[in-house]
Amino acid sequence: MASTVASSTAPPFPGAEDFAVGLIGMGDMGKMYARRLSSAGWRILACDRDEKHDELVKEFANHNIQILRNGHLVSRASNYIIYSVEAAAIGRVVAQYGPSTRLGAIVGGQTSCKDPEIKAFEEFLPNDVDIVSCHSLHGPNVDPHDQPLVLIKHRASDESFAKVEAVLRCLGSKHVYLTAKEHDRITADTQAVTHAAFLSMGKAWHATKQFPWEGTRYVGGIENVKINLMLRIYAQKWHVYAGLAILNPEAHKQINQFARSTTELFYLMLEGRRDELRARVYAAKDKVFGRDDAPKWGDKPLLPEGVVDRFGLNPPTPLQQIQPTPNNHLSLLAMVDCWSALGIVPFDHMICSTPLFRLWLGVTEHLFRTPGLLDESLRVGLEDATFRRDDLHFTIAASGWAECVALRQFETWRERFAVTQKFFEPRFEGAVEVGQAMIRAVLEEGGK
Ligand SMILES: NC(=O)C1=CN([C@@H]2O[C@H](COP(=O)(O)OP(=O)(O)OC[C@H]3O[C@@H](n4cnc5c(N)ncnc54)[C@H](OP(=O)(O)O)[C@@H]3O)[C@@H](O)[C@H]2O)C=CC1
Numbered sequence: 276m277a278s279t280v281a282s283s284t285a286p287p288f289p290g291a292e293d294f295a296v297g298l299i300g301m302g303d304m305g306k307m308y309a310r311r312l313s314s315a316g317w318r319i320l321a322c323d324r325d326e327k328h329d330e331l332v333k334e335f336a337n338h339n340i341q342i343l344r345n346g347h348l349v350s351r352a353s354n355y356i357i358y359s360v361e362a363a364a365i366g367r368v369v370a371q372y373g374p375s376t377r378l379g380a381i382v383g384g385q386t387s388c389k390d391p392e393i394k395a396f397e398e399f400l401p402n403d404v405d406i407v408s409c410h411s412l413h414g415p416n417v418d419p420h421d422q423p424l425v426l427i428k429h430r431a432s433d434e435s436f437a438k439v440e441a442v443l444r445c446l447g448s449k450h451v452y453l454t455a456k457e458h459d460r461i462t463a464d465t466q467a468v469t470h471a472a473f474l475s476m477g478k479a480w481h482a483t484k485q486f487p488w489e490g491t492r493y494v495g496g497i498e499n500v501k502i503n504l505m506l507r508i509y510a511q512k513w514h515v516y517a518g519l520a521i522l523n524p525e526a527h528k529q530i531n532q533f534a535r536s537t538t539e540l541f542y543l544m545l546e547g548r549r550d551e552l553r554a555r556v557y558a559a560k561d562k563v564f565g566r567d568d569a570p571k572w573g574d575k576p577l578l579p580e581g582v583v584d585r586f587g588l589n590p591p592t593p594l595q596q597i598q599p600t601p602n603n604h605l606s607l608l609a610m611v612d613c614w615s616a617l618g619i620v621p622f623d624h625m626i627c628s629t630p631l632f633r634l635w636l637g638v639t640e641h642l643f644r645t646p647g648l649l650d651e652s653l654r655v656g657l658e659d660a661t662f663r664r665d666d667l668h669f670t671i672a673a674s675g676w677a678e679c680v681a682l683r684q685f686e687t688w689r690e691r692f693a694v695t696q697k698f699f700e701p702r703f704e705g706a707v708e709v710g711q712a713m714i715r716a717v718l719e720e721g722g723k
C-alpha cells in the first residue's frame with residue numbers, strides 16, 4: 276500500500292504499507308480497478324499483453340500505478356493478484372502466469388463466470404497460494420458505490436480474506452458472500468437470461484431493418500428501457516456476454532427455457548388460443564409475483580413513476596405521448612413464463628443483481644402490476660398484427676442464441692453479435708449516453 280491511506284489513518288492490516296495489488300488484464304474492468312484502488316492509496320502493479328505495455332505506461336504516467344511487461348512480473352511481486360481477462364482466456368492465462376505467483380500470495384479473478392476461473396486456479400496455482408475471487412456486478416462506467424460486489428472465499432485463511440476485503444472496501448460496494456457455484460447459479464438467473472432477451476431484441480430489429488426509436492410504434496417508458504438497454508449491450512465487447520452465457524454451466528438451462536417460453540407464447544398468440552394464453556400467463560404471474568392477496572413485490576414499484584419515460588431517443592409527438600401504440604410485450608411475457616417454469620423468484624436475487632437486471636425486472640413488474648396493462652398486452656398479442664413480424668424475428672433470434680450457447684459456439688456467437696453491432700453502430704454515439712443517464716436516474720430516484 277502506498278502512502279496516502281497508510282499515513283493518514285491506521286493501516287487496515289499489519290504490513291499494508293508494503294502490500295502490492297497486481298492486476299493482470301488492463302481492459303475496461305482492470306483499468307477501473309487500477310484507478311480506484313490506486314486513488315485509495317494501494318500500490319498497483321499491472322500488465323496487459325506485452326504489445327500494449329508502452330501505451331499503458333503513457334496512459335498511467337500520472338498515476339501511482341506501475342505498468343509491467345507481463346503477468347510473470349506482476350505475479351512474482353504482488354501480494355494479491357486479480358486476473359481481469361476474458362472469461363474464455365482465463366485457463367490459458369492462469370496456466371501461463373499462475374506458477375510465477377509469489378509465495379503465500381492471494382489470487383482472485385474478476386471474470387463474470389466462476390466455474391472456469393476456479394478450475395484454472397485449482398489446476399495451475401501453487402498450493403501455498405490462497406484463492407479469493409470477486410465479481411463487481413456492474414459495468415466499468417457505473418459508479419461501484421452501493422453496487423453488489425461478490426466475494427468468494429474459495430481456499431483462503433480468514434486473514435487473507437480480511438486483506439481482500441480491506442483492499443476492495445475503497446470501491447464502496449456492498450459485499451455479498453457466495454460460493455463459486457452459488458455465484459454462477461444466481462448470475463445465470465439474473466445476467467445470462469436477461470442478456471438473451473436484449474440480444475434477441477437487437478436481432479429482431481436488425482432483421483426488420485429498423486431503428487425502433489425512429490418509428491412510431493416503440494414509444495413510452497417500457498420501450499425506452501428495451502431500446503436503451505439493447506443498445507447498451509450491443510455497444511459493449513462481445514466476449515463479456517458470450518463468456519457469461521456459454522461458459523456458465525448453470526446458464527444454458529435458463530437461456531433454453533427463455534427461447535422455449537418465447538416460442539410457445541408466440542404460438543398461442545398466432546393460433547388465437549385466448550384461454551390457454553391467459554391461463555398460462557396468469558399462472559406464471561402468480562408463481563413469480565405472488566397472488567393478489569400475497570404479492571411478492573414491494574409496496575413501491577421497482578421503477579420510480581415516470582422516470583424511464585424521459586429517456587426516449589426521439590421525442591414523441593403529442594398524440595403518441597397521450598396514446599402510445601399498445602404492444603403485446605412478448606419478451607416480457609416470455610421472461611416471466613421462463614422464471615415461472617424454472618421456479619425462479621427474481622426478487623430473491625436483488626442482493627446480487629446488476630443495474631440492467633433491476634431495470635429489466637422493473638419493467639416486467641410494471642407490466643404485471645399496472646392495472647389493465649397485462650390484459651391489454653394479451654389482447655394485442657391475440658388480435659393485433661402490428662408487432663407480428665418483430666415477434667417472429669424475436670422468436671427466431673431467441674432460439675438462435677439458445678442453440679449457439681448450447682453448442683458452445685463462441686465463433687458463431689461472435690459473428691451473430693458483430694453483424695448486429697455493425698448495424699446499430701452509427702447510432703451508438705449519443706444513444707449510449709441516454710441509456711447511461713437513464714440507469715443513473717433509476718438508481719438515484721429508485722433509492723428515494
Ligand atoms: N465489462 C463489464 O461490464 C464487466 C466485465 N467483467 C469481467 O471482467 C473481465 C474483463 O472484462 P473487460 O475488462 O470488460 O474486458 P476487456 O476485453 O476490456 O479486458 C480484458 C483484457 O485482458 C487482456 N488480456 C488477455 N490476455 C492477456 C494476457 N495473457 N496477459 C495480460 N492481459 C491479457 C486483453 O487483451 P486483448 O484484448 O488483446 O485480448 C484485454 O485488454 C471479463 O472476464 C468479464 O467477464 C466483470 C464485470 C463487468
Ligand SMILES: O=C(O)C(=O)Cc1ccc(O)cc1
Nearest residue numbers: 387412413414515629630631
Ligand atoms: O451494466 C450491466 O448491468 C451489465 O450487465 C454489465 C455487466 C457485464 C458483465 C458482468 O459480469 C457484470 C456486469
